[in-house]
Amino acid sequence: MAAIEKRGENSYRLTVSCGYDRNGKKIVKRKTIDLSHVKHDKQMEEANKQWILLKNEIEKGLFLDTDKVTFEDFIEKWLKDYAEHELAPKTLYRYKELLNTRIIPALGHLKLNKLQPTHLTEFYNNLREDGIRTDKKPGGLSERTILHHHRLISSILTCAVQWQFLLNNPASRVKPPKVEKKEAKHFNIEQTEYILELMENEPIKYRTMITLAIYGGMRMGELTALEWQDVDFDTGLLRINKSLQHLKGKGTFVKSTKNETSNRIISLPGSAITLLREYKFWQNCEKANLGDLWNDEYTNIFTTLDGKPMFPSTISKWFNKFIKRHNEAIMSDDTISKEDKKKYILDNVNFHGLRHTSATLLINQGVDVTTVSKRLGHARTSTTTDIYSHSLKKADTEAADKLENLFNKNIKNKKQG
Template identity: 35%
Template sequence: MSYVEQRGKNSFRLNVIIGYDEKGRPISERKPVKAKNKTEAKKMLAAFEAEVNSGNYLKPTEITLKQFYPKWIEYVEGNQTPATRASYIGIVDKRILPKYGHMKLSSIKAMHIFNFVNDLKKDGRRLDGKKGKLSKSTIRNCYKAFHSILQCAVDLEVIKSNPADGVKSPKLGKGKTDVYSKDEIKLMLEKLERMPLKWKLMIIFAFTVGAREGEIAALEWKHIDTKNNTVSIEQSLTDEFGLNLKDTTKTERDRKVKMPDALSALFDAYHKQKTNDKNIVSYDLGDSEEHLFIFSDLNGKPIRPDSISQWWRRFTVKNKLRHIRFHDLRHTSATFLINENVQSKIISSRLGHSNIQTTMNIYGHFLEEADEGAVEHFDNFLNKKHKEK
């Protein structure tokens, strides 16, 4: 005998009775599942019952990391870019399973993750035979791969919590700040004229507003006010462990930023284009809300932040532009305003920095250069006055 229990919205529990105890009470194997409706859950029940009756069913508490591995591969398909998925699979195959594959998922603790990350920092951990230590980005990706497979186990209710959450993600360190000059900005804008409106809008938005990848991906039409030339930046999208929407930005500081007329016109044109294509579709990221993302696919699903950087690299290479990181367009925005003698407080506000000291720390050397240029105006003025005498 088998039956389905509804536990919540799209949440069910499958029950298969395998016998009775001495008091006549049923002994059941149970499995929590996610399904669109009860009909779909009943189909899952039939498969679950067949698995239990065949003797191949393994209770969640007994599942090892290696046994769970195929389920994780199936789970992340479509939730990660092909490149990310391939990278994570390679890491799990070569670094994680050899050490932890035999362990039960329920036995893996935060200390195991901590030891795993610390061991990667030692000499001799490269797999290519070269001397030297692993890069910070490689170590961070190894952590993310381990986090991903454990988070999948949480999502499928095999374990209650992710032990990797108890270990901080390894930091990459500060990347080199590089910016475009005015001439390079002009060249970039010329090349963008030949690009689809979506990408032209996105890149110009990044330059003029100084927005981050995650903030751009999370933009919804409700955040744009082309009549008053403003955009509200109040949420961010991350794809580190699947698409997740944060109600606040990286610095947890919402901001309303003025846009140039030309940018507002691009937003209006893009809205018209998407309306004509019937491509303004709502999307639920799993937070029970409907979102109208600006940069979305035909199903309304938002663009992944890492896809923006990938497109930017291809664009710069194809058009023979000097390549800087996509994030450096944000720095380019700030230095452009500095060189136009815009007040530091205004720049800080546009970028969403928690305080002006953050702006000074990042752009201090650019501000010093602009200050030297300002002094020249005084020198010219005073020298002129001296000659008049």
């Protein structure tokens, strides 16, 4: 039995003899490796090196026989060796939810090296069937949710290839679920201006939060994690370098921002800085009134009644109630005609939509994508262009129209001259 066998153009099977079992049967350990990244004349040399490494792993008890590893086995290894160290808590929580709810029950029993594209295709089709939803609603999962399952599976299998458990990723040979691109929900400029006017009659804490969300385009966790030392009142700059999150079983905690580029410093307009000053004065009064009941341990800008950090989703829930309360008040107001009521009804956009509103308005005002991307804290400008493609197309059309008007005007002036 050869220690190294060529199995394909760039594939080699390594075999290590490990003596005999109690029944006298020879024990062998095998591992198949892909050397497509190595020049052909150097592949055998590399295969020999890999064989020696494999032999050492086996002797030290570190070798895991990939032929016996199930998909669930590898998922557990991926979680322990990678995900729990590298992923954000909220992302890890969501991934575990997808894995434990559907992926492992459906595919976990399969041998990792036997997992085929057809298994994944059948799994995705099953997710489309009626009765699969945990919330008991009719119909299957949305294509977007199925795509989330596909991306997670593909990411795990990519890791399996990198760790040499697999020669290739079967998910890469499956057509991903097609999701229709929709424009990110946001308010237009008239409704945004109207919301800012309505905020004048709302509690100053929520008024300040909504104003900062519109002008700063921050994520909910970034906004609620802000501390007073993050504001430079003299320069009008705001530092964003952390996020407040809450997870079941873990409670509320502060973490780093979504990615490295999410750590950013943005400029705020004078009106927002002025409002922050007013809010700080109000908060200091509340602090003085409470005395020893105020919790001095924290320096968060937005707090509960006793000075502790505000629950991350509080502002989101408040904003949803604000939209509903306002629209119901308009609809029940008999002094407003039916036609005029349409002007005052606000679109059903959630709090995160204020981030989209901020970005969309900037793009429509001609601000370049790189600047918008930096303000949002996106890792790549391609993320910005992907999310706001509708707004960019509109801005591009307006740019083309301006050029046309410019040249037509010049041509018309020359003819008249």
